[in-house]
Amino acid sequence: MKREVPIAITFISGVLLVIAFFIPHEPFGSLEQRFNDWYIIVSGFALILGIDSLLLHHWNKVSRRSKDWFHSLSLIIAFFVTLIWGFYSGIKTGHFLSAQSTFRQYFYMYVFVPLQATMFSLLAFFIASAAYRAFRADRFEAALLLFSAGIVMLGRVPLGNAVAPYMVGLVFLIFAYLLYSDGRKEVDPTRRYLKIGGAVLSLILIYPVGWFFLHYTAQTAGWIMNIPQLAAKRGIFVGIALGGIAMSLRIILGIEKTYLR
Amino acid sequence: MKYIEKLAKIDRRIIYLILFLTVLLPYLFKISLPMKPLPEVVQAYREIDRLPAGSVVMISIDYDAASMPEVQPMLYAILRHCFSKDLKIIMLGHWPLGIPLGIAALEDVAKEYGKKYGEDYVFLGYRPGVAAVMINMGKEIRSVFREDYWGTPLDSLPMMRNVHTYDDIAILVGFEAGSTGDYWVQYAQARYNQKIILGGTAVVAPDWYPYLQSRQIVGLIGGLRGAADYENLVHHKALAYYGMTPQAAVHILIVIFIILGNIGYLALRRRK
CATH class of the missing domain: 1.20.1300 (3 helical TM bundles of succinate and fumarate reductases)
Structure with missing residues (x-):
């Protein structure tokens, strides 16, 4: 049952969505919208799952004192500082990204943005060096x-x-x-x-x-x-699309089962 | 020959130092160079320019701070263009970490042009589920966003009363640093025939040329060059325009390094 039920759900959902695409009338039209609503809700919960998995992974590294555990600790601290600061600003100013929010003014604009921009800017140096060597x-x-x-x-x-x-x-x-x-x-x-x-x-x-x-x-x-770039890109796109269709069919028909593992 | 062979072994710290100076010096001396706008950027500009006042433009923030130097100037330039023509803006985003960048730009430019929230522009914010969000917005925007980002119901915002689906949106402008632009084309354009302009980093922009040629998008603003061209077209030269000189210098420097590296490599190979 552990395998049959998910395969049946995948098959029914997949076939219904394909039908809804080609026949966008009732009952299929509203069915597609309902499916998409569910998908949006599930995506939201997937974020929570991701956070849970990330924190657990790094907490395990810290508790076992694994190699570079200190980086994991800094990630956990940064996560909670962001979370608490965001909540605090949200409660104090009505929204964590409102114009008066210290989270937006200081944390996002003066900590997060420069850090992320710096990380990306370093690429210029690596690209120059790599281009010269490779x-x-x-x-x-x-x-x-x-x-x-x-x-x-x-x-x-x-x-x-x-x-x-x-x-x-x-x-x-x-x-x-x-x-x-x-x-x-x-x-x-x-x-x-x-x-x-x-x-x-x-x-x-x-x-x-x-x-x-x-x-x-x-x-x-x-x-x-x-011309040449576009021709190559188009060929790649067509290949990817055909591959995507083939893989989707394999999943819908229950031939591809790796997602169940 | 030994000197030529040394060209293949320049220390990377020397490369880093030269690169650093190449970026820094044009900024210090504020050197600017004349540019002729790229046709795909002119196309994007004309599409927005020909919209009648009051038309609704939807802007999607699909990038974050890492791509900010390239994409944020495009956002500012497009917002200036839209507000100067009295177009209405609906902003949303599929990258949660980029949302504050969109808010900051929208508030800055709206203040510059004296525009009012709810009447001239609205911020919808972020919902997870990229493709599902795009498909459902084609049926009814309220099915995804019942409220704006600040919690106000959409129907209580004057600008949103007559905006329900893509049919009510004149042009969608996606600012991208990843593959979300492809989703906009696949779902908003292919299914709902939405007019789309894509702007994004120089890394992702080449992927969109097939869409431009097949007219699935009506304009393309690629990289800092695209942003600088748009700034030029709206007669508001800012960060992107002045950033083009360092970028030009770095491009030339990298080409020189590649040539030097190859001279050294060929000399070494011949000796072996």
Whole structure:
């Protein structure tokens, strides 16, 4: 019964909601609204369950003096300070977020907001460092991705058009140097001339490519965002949607039972 | 060659220091750069601009303090635009931790334009259950929000008397830092044909270009650039506009670092 009853509830609810979507008339229309009301109420209680689970987990860490138990203790203290301060402000001013509330003025605006903003701001440093270390043009696909990312990054900011030609020129110059120095060491004359020719071509291309990016970096960034990026995104979305439908059907029909564990 | 190889091994503390100075200096010297607004932002601006006075705009706060530097300036700019055109605002949110940010912006801008609570704007607050909230609001807003955030019954607020479903809302503007924008499109737009504008962080905005092309949303404000463009369009240059110079400098710096890293990497690989 422990398995059959939840599977039956899932099946009936799922089928009724699918019917309600396609036939939004009575009795299905109001039934969907009723189901959604229940869902909203259950979501509210899920928050309480989440708080209970979080506190219990950290209290266990503190009571067992597990590794980094002090962080768990600070979480529990912060939780109750927030809760008590919120209640106190709510009772004193009528609502915990009213304009006079010290909870809103001090705790939220001067403690919570700067803390969360600081955590997120640190990402800028990590991203810069990670981009420098990890973005390597070691394959053609990686080089293409890197080049596109660079153009989008420059094309979305005000100075992009002015700076992009120099960046692209530098890349071509390095490419020419590498090809030339490789070509000089080549024993096979055909490969040598091909590489040196490639180096010369790179040097010749610096000016026209630089001119193009001087005028069209923003447009190129827009094109990348609107055509190749969008095509890939759409493919991913369609894949996710099909996967979602397949998984929903499996759950409704009782084939997928992992949620019962 | 050794010097070139060293380019692949710049100490991360040097990178952090250069980055810090790159952000700080443009702010200290208040350097600003000219920008041409992006078409998707202009589209969003025009959609709001062409609404007749008295139309209702619903704004959803689906972000919190972590995304505040990018998204909050958009909220201020849109609120200024709406209030300057005498549009009515209904605000709600699906991220409970972002609710006070919405309240703060709404109160600030309403005060700036001398707008009255209940007549010109209303704050509904938060209800759990994202998708269920969106679907039920399409049938009757009161089925989800019987009262506003401060406990006043909706029917006692003059502005809300004739507002019941999405049919009574001219445009919905979702400010996003996650996937709630997708839910707005899936439920409010696809089921109820609600006009939607989405604004959000530069990380989530690229996900919405398919919606923009298929006209499931009528405008897109992405990242600090989008916010700066909107500030520019409403002729009220503020945080986002002045934040674009540091952002431009950092973008250029990161591209330089990537090029330097690759030069060093190629030099090392050739030697090996």
